[in-house]
Amino acid sequence: MRKKYRPFNKARRFARSLGLKSYTEWTVYRKSTKRPDDIPTDPRSIYSKEFQGYPDFLATGNIANKNRKFLPYQKARQYVHKLGLKDTTGWKKFCKSGKLPKNIPKDPNKSYANKGWTHMRDWLGTSTYPMHNRKYRTFEDARRFIHRLKLRSVGDWYAYCKSGKKPDDIPSDPRPRRIFKGKFEGWQDWLGPLANHPLYEKLVPFSKVRKYARSLHLDTEKEWHTHYQNNELPFHIPAYPDSAYKKKGWKGYPDFLGSGRISSYELGKNMLTYPEAEKVAHILVNKLGIKTHDDWHKAWQEGKIPKNLPAKPWFYYTPSKRIKK
Secondary structure (H helix, E strand, C coil): CCCCCCCHHHHHHHHHHHHCCCCHHHHHCCCCCCCCCCCCCCHHHHHCCCCCCCHHHHHHCCHHHHCCCCCCCHHHHHHHHHHCCCCCCHHHHHHHHCCCCCCCCCCCHCCCCCCCCCCCCHHHHCCCCCCHHCCCCHHHHHHHHHHCCCCCCCHHHHHHHHHHCCCCCCCCCCCHHHHHCEEEECCCHCCHHHHHHHHHHHCCHHHHHHHHHHHHHCCCCCHHHHHHCCCCCCHHHHHHHHCCCCCCCCCHHHHHHHHHHHCCCHHHHHHHCCHHHHHHHHHHHHHHCCCCHHHHHHHHHCCCCCCCCCHEEEEEECCCHCCCC
C-alpha cells in the first residue's frame, strides 16, 4: 500500500520548524528516528510539482544554484583575480571560508560553461596556462636562450625552472613530442656547451653512484626523481641512471636505492606459471589457513609466501596466463 504523506504545505511548514541550515543537516535528520512517518525522506520525488528546492523547503535563506543569478563571467573573473589565489586548492579553501559572494559560483566551470569559461588559470588570473593551451617559442630560439644560461647539469636546469626566472614560453620539460615535434636530442644538446664538457660526458662508475643513492634511504623511483629535482646531484650523477647505466650494472631501482624491494621486472621473470603456482598455492592455503584475498596478501607481505608467487594472484594471472602449456 502506498504510504500517505502530509500535504506539501504542511510538510514544508514542519521541515522549516526544525531550524535546519542545509541539505546535509536534512540528510542526517531524515535518517533519524525523530522523523514522523508521514514526512517523506525525499520530498523532491513525493512533491515533484510543488517542490522548489531545499533552500525553499527548509527556509535556509539560500538560493538553489539553478535559481541563482551570477555575475557575467568577465565581471566575476575580475573579482576573483583581485583575490590573488594561486591554484584550485586556494580557490576551494576560499569558497569554504564563507567569504564568497552569492553572485559568484563555487563551480565556475559548470555555471559559465559556454559563457566564457576556458580553464582555472584564466579564472584565477595566474601567469601560467595549461600545456595544451600554451604557445612556446621555437625549439631553436628556446635552446639558444638556454645556452646563454651556461648550465652544467639537469639538476641546474630544474633549479632554474623553480627559481621563477624561466620564461613561460619555454617548457620545463622539453622532451614530450607534442611540444617540439621530436626536435629534442638529449639534455646535453638542450643545455649547451658547458653541459657537453668531458667531465659531464664521462659517467661516474655505477658502484659509486649506487652508493650515493643508497645513502639517501629512498624507497621508490618517484622519491629519487623528487630528490634530484629538489637537490643538486654531486659529481655529475645522471638524473636518469636507468638510462645511463642500462648496460653497465643497472638492475632496477630497488637495487639502485637498496630499498630491499624486488623490481616488477625481476618478479615477472621469476614468477611461476599458473599451473605451477596453483599446485604450490593449494599447499600454502591449507598450511597457513588462508581463507580470503586479504589473508593471502598479508601472508605475502610477512614473507610466508615465496616471491615467485604474486602478492595478488587474482590480478596477476590474467586469463591468458592461466592457459596450461
